[in-house]
Amino acid sequence: MLKIGEFSCLAKTTVKTLRYYDEIGLLKPVFVDDNGYRYYQIDQLNELLKIVELRKLDIPLLDIKEVLKNDNNLQKVLEKQKTNLENELNKKISQISLIKKYISKAKKGEFMEKYEAKEIVVPSKSVYYKHGVIDSMQDLFNFVLSAEKECGRLNPTLKCKNYCYVTYTANEYKEKDVELEYVEEVESIGVGNETIKFRQDPEIRALSIIHKGKYENLQKAYAYALNYVKENGYSISGLIREVYIHGCWDEENEDNYLTE
Known part of the structure; x- marks a missing residue:
């Protein structure tokens, strides 16, 4: 020994x-x-x-x-670690790409994204909505699909219009157990149940900010919007809407996602 x-x-x-x-x-x-x-x-x-x-x-x-x-x-252990390292590599590649983008902006004396604020009037809309809690934001798409499927089951002939949004109903940001409400415009009030409900959204005056890119960067648009509100002497009334124009359902590249 x-x-x-x-x-x-x-x-x-x-x-x-x-x-x-x-x-x-x-x-x-x-x-x-x-x-x-x-x-x-x-x-x-x-x-x-x-x-x-x-x-x-x-x-x-x-x-x-x-x-x-x-x-x-x-x-099995080697395959698992191979997957972990590939995920880390993809993350590093994404970070390097972002650094290059910021370097380019820094050379121009810029850093934050540039947005344009528009004061708009959103007309009254007939909508269905589903309130719930998802484990994380990764589950949002499945939550939306389940809402659409249930609404379609209850109302086979009811047509949806090209307008949908999400509001976050908790009083703080959470990475897990995210409380939200999904809302989609329809041509008329339909039949609901305990999961799917209908209402008439009233006309509202709103500040519109268009964000192009990944959802994880939406806070930049929020920061711009809040600064605009403050500079113009406005105050926020009601919940903030995230209106999805282009996303994973019609765009493969997250950089092309479009959110209002």
Whole structure:
């Protein structure tokens, strides 16, 4: 058997790391004497080298533990990490693209997006709506589809018009358990139930800001709108609407999404 110091020299792994691996049950010594000294067998070196190689790939220790339990888990763990790294790479590529965009804007003395504010009147509309809570914004599209499907089931001949929006009804921003209301214009008031309801939206005076691009950047449009409201002595009345003009249903590229 090898003392922990000797074992660490052969494996070129610090004693501190070996002690940690022992504490979490990843690589335990074969023997610990009365003084607490750890001893390892030579064949444990292969296990440690496997840990070292997998850690070079940033594979989590919990996944490595599964590999040490059963070599058949190796391919599954590697495939999982491959997917994780590909996702990280795509994120980095997106960040680099955004940095290039901001560099270009900085050269022109710009940084924030430029918007145009229009004061408009939105006429009264017959609408159906669905109120609910979604796990996250990733589930918004499925929520909308379920509303459209249920409305269509209740009203097979009712035609929808080219106007829909979402309002967020909670009093704070949430990444999870998002409370919202989906609203879509229809040609007339139809038959509702506990899920789908109808109403007549009144005519309103509104400030219109058109945002082109990803939904995750909508806060820039909100900031511009709020500054416009403040500078012109207005106040906000009612909930803010996000009107979807172009999105994932007709655009593959998120940069071409259009939201009012």
